[in-house]
Amino acid sequence: MSEQRAASGSAAFTHLGSEVRAALSERGFQTPTAPQRAAIAPLAAGENALVIAPTGTGKTETAMLPVFDSIARSETPFGLSALYITPLRALNRDMRERLDWWGERLEIEIAVRHGDTSDYQRQKQANDPPDVLVTTPETVQAMLTGSKLREALSDIEFVVVDEVHELAASKRGAQMAIALERLVELAGDFQRIGLSATVGDPESVGAFLTGNRPCEICEVEAGSRLDLRVLTPEIEPGDEGLASELVTEPEMASHVRAIREVVEENESTLIFVNTRQTAEALGSRFNVLEANIGVHHGSLSKEARIEVEDAFKAGELDGLLCTSSMELGIDVGQVDHVVQYASPREVSRLLQRVGRAGHRSDQVSRGTVIATSPDDALEALAIVDRARRGDVEPAEIHTGSLDTLANQITGLVMGHGDISAREAYGIATHAAPFADLPEETFREVVRELSSNRILWLDEGADSLEKSGGTWQYVYANLSMIPDEATFEVRDVASGRGVGTLDERFVTTFAEPGATFIQRGEMWRIVEIDEEEEKVRVSPVENPTGEIPSWVGQEIPVPQAVAENVGELRRVAAPQFSGGASRESVAREFVSRYPTDLHTASEALEPVERHVEAGHPIPAENRLLIEFSGGTIVVNACFGHKVNETLGRLLSALLGQKTGSSVGLETDPYRIELTVPSGIAARDVVEVLEETDPEHVEALIELSLKNSDALKFRLAQVAAKFGALKSWQGSRGSISMDRLLGALEDTPMYEEAIREVFHEDLDVSGAARVLERIRSGDLSIERVGERTPLGIGGRSSSTELLSPENADASVIETVRERIKEDRVLLACLHCKEWDRTQKVERVSEKPECPNCGSTMVAALNPWAEEVVEAVRKGNKDAEEEKATRRAYTAASLVQGHGKQAVIALAARGVGPRNAAYIINNHRESEDDFYRDILEKEREYARTQAFWD
Template sequence: MNVFGLLNTRLQGALVKQGFTTPTEPQVKTIPAVLAGEHVLLIAPTGSGKTESAVLPVFNSIMQKEKEERRGISVLYITPLRALNRDMLSRLEWWGEELDIKVAVRHGDTTTYERQKQSLNPPDFLVTTPETLQLLLTGKRLRNNLKTVTHVVIDEVHELASSKRGAQLSIALERLVEVCGEFQRIGLSATVGMPDEIGRFLAGTGRSCRVIEVSLTKRLDFSVICPRPGAKDVESSKKLMCTPEAASHLRVISDIVGEHKSTLIFVNTREAAEMLGSRFRMLNIPIGVHHGSLSREARIEAENSFKTGILRGLICTSSMELGIDIGDVEHVIQYMSPREVTRLIQRVGRSGHWVGEISSGTIITISADDAAESSAITRKAKAGEIETIDIHENSTDTLANQICGMALDFKELAMDRIYSIVKRAYPYRDLKIELLRAVIKQLGDTRLIWVEEDRIRRKRQTLQYFFENLSMIPDEKRFEIFDIVSGRTVGALDEAFVMDFARPGAVFIAKGEMWRIVELITEKSMIKVEPISDPQGEIPNWVGEEIPVPYEVAQEVGSIRKHIAGKLAAGEGAGKIIEDYRKEYPADSEAANEILELIKKQVKAGLTVPTEDTVVIEQEGVTLVLNICGGHKVNETLGRVVTSLLAARFGASVAMEIDPYRIKLELPRMFSAERLRELLLTTSPDHVEPIIEMTLKNTQLLKWKMVHVARKFGALSRDIDYERISMKKLLDVFEHTPMYDEAVREIFHDKLDITRAREVLGAIQGGHLKLITQPSSPIGEAGFMGGRELMAPERADSSIIMALKNRIMDDHVILFCVNCKKWKSSKLVKSVPERPECPLCNSRLIAALKPWEEEEIKIVKKPEKEKTEEERKRTARVYRNANLVLSQGKTAAIALASRGIGPETASRVIRKMREDEEEFYRDILIAERNYAKTKRFWE
């Protein structure tokens, strides 16, 4: 039987009008379950009729009521997307008009007029966000309109389940139960690991949920390729100012886009999106860019241009994984490894949205690790081995937020009632009453609620706090990146990355170029940087919004290495190894060969290959590399433990860099690989967590998290400048409170894997993981690409020196005659005469001062006997400046116009000008850099 026959006849007529005669597989399985009143989680690919699977039976339910019976909202459709899917909205509105069902939208941008209209005359079906639901629950009239809710549909439920927004929503749904009684819950999700867990999250504690899974993995087709540059790529790389490898990637992307009507090109970072986008603009190829840092207008324009075929290709980040409407996608390119199985499935799943159609995707890889990682991910995707979603359990800042919401809902209520409501929310099923009491006490101490024995009451501050904290998304600043060489702003960075990684000397990538941090000025939200003169010799400490590679994927890369190394040891030929590899993994010959060649180099050098069961420590001078296939979170955890122990031994900091397969340590002095081996064998796995927590106490990351958590608790105001709060003060106030525990819990949840790191350390000590030391190896050196393939090979010194020279020449300098003390003139440095001379007294004793040194002129003009000791020193400095200009002319003016360079430093660098102009400017660059690093100590 056709399941559409179960629906109201008017609905069936509307389906015919839309041309829907045959239901899709998700509709066949879902419509009867929803009509039967079950809580349902539908896991199905985008474009498979997923939305209609949920809303058709829900519309059916509304239509069973007489028109006059519909006094309030019957259905809430909750979506995590702040930019609501315009296509989905227009479809829902069409159904509403056709079926005489009022459909409306309410979110942050809804006009006051529209809101008032909804309050007085509520719609049957309201599309909203988790944050706006908070408002609906607390508004008097709006709350009244919720009494009639019978169904709640949650779109992209997998996206919410893994975040604090989801934890907040889970309690909000239980607060909604207090208003309208039990309602039917329907969740729509992309493919996830452990779907039953998401079902439990959706339904809440003690309720059962039917999980309906329509697998996409059967309809996925992948290919992993590794383009090699040809002669044409070498030629075009010069024009495009990139490496021949990057030119070959651009060529392949362009060819694939040319072969399909519409192609999405997913990248892992905004920087990669901008790099590719800028090169396609240079090539005049119609491929657009879409990512979260672009304005809303720019994103909508890109979406519409792609949808109408003006753009055949669209480069995007994870912003496109959710169901943004961009029409039909024929093919998906993933540039570099997608890092996670779920990400690959969601991304490639955006293509081929016709019934029975295959979703096809090409992964373009750039190195051996990248090719092996992509191979492992594609095999796992085909086998349905998908990562599980990690729910935020017992998040206390979310709990504090919702307790204030309940105080507004009920004006006054007992702690027992709060406890029973919260425990129904799945993330809080194991909540201990002691933790609830501690959170309530904290809210009482910060005067957000009245606490009397076992009851709470709202206060005037409760409402203000709640409206300021509707969202659990942190309010983040953006840090401006300022290039000290060119004097220009080159972009901006998210506060989270700055707090986690930024420190003087750290190297990162922005706009496809590499930069070294010179100074971090948090009160001005600015990072001062210099371009890297030799990108080939530097390792980026961070590359932007890095997606962590899971432990299981890294382990399979280790297994791939072991398998190939075993075949080489058995004397098998390259052709046969590549052929066998391609039977197991959907990789082309170049990708398989890239992996093979790296392992071959390792074996030829007589060195051990690091694998899933072999950890290798390598040494090159004061650099140690711990080769371990642990993925980002495990390697980050172990790396922090090791650096902490080594820093304690050395009494100096140890630089660390990790990727999914290596932990690289730069030590202040020699420390043998054998001694690091000893350290790993003797550090108790039980000490991992306390060591990490201890080291976190000195980090900007913990400080940043604590301030954000304290803001969400209402203990700090939203606009507080946390740079003015010392870490010591924060720890003194918060250390033994739920706020401190939450900040640590969240860092452990998002950044680290304590449990797995303990297991790995235990396995090393138990002999289950072999631990070997050896000299530096090809595999050890092959890591930390960090997007270096995006760099132009000759970006080196001369271009930086030219930028510095141009900036200095366009700076102003004040020429002041110290002989007559009457003449001064402001000039561009490039306009300064070769031999400056005073037009009033013809003296050549002219000082070249920076624009902000005007004060020095007043001091020099002062009668000698009226000067203080400090002013006499400053006068002598101006005369030294003038003597330098007298002897060296314009060259002295150039040096003296540079930042932080006085007469002493200037006289030292000037002699270089005669020998080598580039060396002269390079010395100025070093002097400016030192000034930027040290000025905060003596300003």
């Protein structure tokens, strides 16, 4: 931004007309916010602009005030003047609510249109377009094909794209980029305004938004407004009792307690986690504590999400536990503090999440990262440091996505009826992601669409025309988000539901014998039923030491962050070698980073043990290869994608050498290979030193040819080309191997490879690692045993729900807690007497004081409806079921007395489990309570399925 504009920022509102300024006064806007000071002047002057600022700093008003001003000043306002495009329907609703006041005050009509809009409203909008339409990228696709709506769109003067950074890094964004060029064909050039969170490459995001037209970058620095700390909670005396109450370990209880303390210190706190599973697990622990904290994630129903959003905004909830569902700008009111549970993995993610706090009056954004392991803590420190320096990852824009191109070529034909191939090529290549698309590649895509009868190609006339399949294809493919089936997971022994797995998991990984973790438990696949879309599993009885074959897809840690972690290790190691204590090294870290002595000390503990064992330290300038018992670990601080690429390269070349498969697992700091006999660490060194960096891409592509990951992506791409029809059924009706063979020399195969490279791998990063090895910039060391840092990825993280073994102190706490619990006793003989009392006060042989019967059921203290069901004459099916359970419970009490009452009083332990516990542990009281605890843990893990 120029100095002149900076100087005029304080007078930003003077660029707006009198009517809008009067409305601003009514609305209480006395002074412009930082993004308004930066952007209103260029926007009012009609320039394209990218406005970059933290969520909630008034970006929406920044973009829309000049738009409203222009519409309000227009002497002949007619038709659809502005589109406001958001990536989520929830943002549609939110934006509509925020903009309605302005519309009513300025007499500007604002409407919303998306997939759930009624036919009546759609028809009304087509016949009488609003001034401003709030919509999604997919709905814009549909609008570009309707004759009345195309006419309405021809009046467009402004397009505002909210959360443009989110779209820029997806195929949805590539699709929208061409859609905006299609809109130019209808309306001529219009002003483009993008609203974005902090990104590392604002110029490329601006080019994406405008199609390489001029774009003013109006950026508000986020790093200077951050107050962040990284914390590994210290186990306090009360955490052991809390661990028993929460059915977890003291370490995890300390995490829950620390989060609750932050929530209690603030009026409104967002608690971000990285996965839905963690959200559910943490949410269940807070429910046990009756904490006033809601849960929000994408698997919840729309109604449930709206309910907690509104409750949090109204101050009815003290905290909101959420995933990336809350990263985008859904308005939930004032946020005082943000907790990030576990490393956020990326600088941009941390800035976006913590940026939600303290923004209403340009306050400092305050946040706490709760670290869960030594790797996690060092990673969080590196990310916080980069955030404060404003060193943010670039947006990874999908360049030249061919299935997106196929989608948009068909949309162009649908909208025009017929169009020359050259004109379609020109429109597509005006969009930044396709600016460098070769014309021959474009023609190959067109020929593929023609052969699939999605459109007609007249090569002689260079003409593209609608075919019988065009309409059906367009409306089945408005979105670039692939449709995926969901497989139900069921325990073969009990028949109970365990959860769900998406089709990608089943296609790329699942096979009988493979193991995976779901809801804190490890399962082994027994059978896959593709017709019924079910995966049958059995629990891994003793998972101690067993490595799951698949533990879920993680948010990838960027190479730069992982290298920073290596640098932190490298700085600490020589101090330990020189005899420094861990406390003294930790103090130095505390002086440099926003953390405390305990957190720094815990993070450095494995580094200290590693150095004490005499091992070279793996860092950003050194690979450490360790070999023990058929396992080779390459300690490499290069992040998920580079390590995955190097791992695939090593696995393929070592497998080729021996003729045997090589197992592979990676994390941001390790590549773990399970190798056949005859392979040693020197073989790994040989591959790393002798592989030509220029051959990495070809070798990786060759290694992918038989991979399920490529086959699955190829099936998705082929569907977007119209080569697979949805009516062909589930994936079981299509041979993936035949598909790969048939499509290998097509644009579909090219796109599938491009997508795997873009999403999962970093070929150029891996090639640079090999170049550094050749130049001597990156050294390689070997050791013949496992090292503290080499096993750190496995041993240093802790599950929210604890493992099987419980120590004596936990057992004693369970015993004391159940004694204090209350139980409802009811006589099933006379059916007249019932009483609620503490378990401690129940007699050894309970009996009814009215009739003297020992047929007394022990029920949950809130189970009055069960007592009513027992006493009722004509019962429905549910009442019959409740009555049977009550009689089973009474039989247990009659036979085993107070021991049965204790077992039945435990959480989630019904009569069947109580009988098992009693019969299994008649002699050892500790084992009796240990088994109760295990059944409580099982219930805690699976209670969502029993509601």
